[in-house]
Amino acid sequence: xxxxxQTQPGMFVQExxxxxxxxxxxxxxxxxxxxxxxxxxxxEMIFLIYQGxxxxxxxxxxxxxxxFQKARKSANLVISASQLGDSAMYFCAMxxxxxxxxxxxxxxxxxxxxxx
Amino acid sequence: EAGVAQSPRYKIIEKRQSVAFWxxxxxxxxxxxxxxxxxxxxxxLLIQFQNNGVVDDSQLPKDxxxxxxxxxxxxxxxxxxxxxEDSAVYLCASSLVVTGPSLLAKNIQYFGAGTRLSVL
Numbered sequence: 116x117x118x119x120x121q122t123q124p125g126m127f128v129q130e131x132x133x134x135x136x137x138x139x140x141x142x143x144x145x146x147x148x149x150x151x152x153x154x155x156x157x158x159e160m161i162f163l164i165y166q167g168x169x170x171x172x173x174x175x176x177x178x179x180x181x182x183f184q185k186a187r188k189s190a191n192l193v194i195s196a197s198q199l200g201d202s203a204m205y206f207c208a209m210x211x212x213x214x215x216x217x218x219x220x221x222x223x224x225x226x227x228x229x230x231x
Numbered sequence: 232e233a234g235v236a237q238s239p240r241y242k243i244i245e246k247r248q249s250v251a252f253w254x255x256x257x258x259x260x261x262x263x264x265x266x267x268x269x270x271x272x273x274x275x276l277l278i279q280f281q282n283n284g285v286v287d288d289s290q291l292p293k294d295x296x297x298x299x300x301x302x303x304x305x306x307x308x309x310x311x312x313x314x315x316e317d318s319a320v321y322l323c324a325s326s327l328v329v330t331g332p333s334l335l336a337k338n339i340q341y342f343g344a345g346t347r348l349s350v351l
Contacts, residue, residue: 119273150339158320160274160342206273210338218287219264219340221273 116141119207119222127228128197135182136192136225138207144168147211149190151181154204154224163205166190194227202229233257235343237323243349249311252346255304256325262286264340265298265308266322274322280306281328313350320345 120139128134140149151163166174166181174181182191194201207222236255244250256263261282266274277296278288282303291298295314300306310317324340 148338152342158322158345158347160322160324162339162341165339208273219276221275223271223273 117222118142118211118220119209121207121222121225123225124223125226125228127230128194130199130229130231131196133193133195134197134227136194136205136207136227138190138192138222140188140190140207140209142188142209142211144211147209149181149183150208150210151179151190151192152206152208152221153201154206156203160206164192197229199229199231202227235323235325235341237321237343237346239346240344241347241349243351244313245351246315247312249309250313250348251310252308252321252323252348254306254308254323254343256306256323257341259327260325260341261303261328262326262338263300263306264324264326265306266324268320268322268345270319277308310348313348315350318348318350320347 118141122137147168149166153161153163164174164176164179164181166183173183178195180193182193204224204226206224210219211217235257238253242250263280265277267277268274277291278298279286280300283300296310298308322342322345324342326338326340
């Protein structure tokens with residue numbers, strides 16, 4: 116079974132609108148972390164936002180927020196007020212367990228295109 | 232603070248040749264990761280070091296790939312001999328070592344710009 120599933124290969128959004136990128140995960144661990152990364156065409160993976168399994172509040176970082184629904188095992192990324200520079204690949208990832216050396220799983224990514 | 236440094240940025244070789252990639256992590260980061268990212272896919276972990284010890288290399292094709300981190304700082308990933316299917320971006324990442332459920336957030340991985348390998 117896939118650990119991280121991103122069902123949207125590609126998305127379009129109009130500049131200044133909000134967009135939601137979907138992510139579901141699969142784990143039986145009680146302790147885990149969920150991450151979103153942005154990968155522009157230059158190739159570097161840029162950390163955006165983190166949500167811990169014990170966190171009761173949804174994480175927010177500027178225009179990024181993570182809609183964490185634990186019972187549904189979903190961790191959707193919401194980008195508010197999209198900008199042209201947001202056009203990139205977006206990857207959802209998970210670390211199972213609480214230790215640094217637990218495995219880190221990436222989804223297949225969603226390509227976001229922001230239209231002017 | 233300097234980020235994760237990788238070199239070279241691009242490499243073109245012929246199949247059966249050898250190639251090496253270098254990575255210097257963020258200062259103070261004990262954990263170092265090498266990933267392979269094939270076009271259109273998410274990154275796949277090849278090997279993870281904690282200081283100079285290997286924590287996980289279960290997905291490293293050991294017949295042709297090798298990696299070392301001799302002094303617990305910078306690392307080299309080698310492919311010998313290369314195959315066509317090795318064409319990919321090789322990403323290096325590093326993170327601090329922090330444990331405990333409330334501190335898991337600090338185990339964020341920071342990535343370098345990657346090395347794009349083309350095997351002809």
